[in-house]
Amino acid sequence: MRYAIVIERSGNSFGAWAPDLPGCVALGGSAEEVQRRMRKAIEMHLAGMREDGGPIPPATTGVEYVDVAASQ
Incomplete structure (x- = not known):
């Protein structure tokens, strides 16, 4: 099975979540982590x-x- 994840940067860390799996999240120090x-x-x-x-x-x-x- 292949699920899409969203990776967001917040300051010096990253968070991720899966839209198809509510409540399934992770944090890390880099996008790779x-x-x-x-x-x-x-x-x-x-x-x-x-x-x-x-x-x-x-x-x-x-x-x-x-x-x-990006600009007009």
């Missing part, structure tokens, strides 16, 4: 859902970038 931690967080989140007998949500979020002029 938070991505590694988010992978582990998703694995743990899905394992907990399986243990609880809940369904695993499908990955439905897509990510695209749009180019716009």
Whole structure:
């Protein structure tokens, strides 16, 4: 399964979350670190859902970038 994650910088650290998995978040000191931690967080989140007998949500979020002029 492949889930989209959002990585945000805040000061000297980074946070990440998965739109398709509410409550699944991670923090790290770099974008690479938070991505590694988010992978582990998703694995743990899905394992907990399986243990609880809940369904695993499908990955439905897509990510695209749009180019716009920075100034006019």
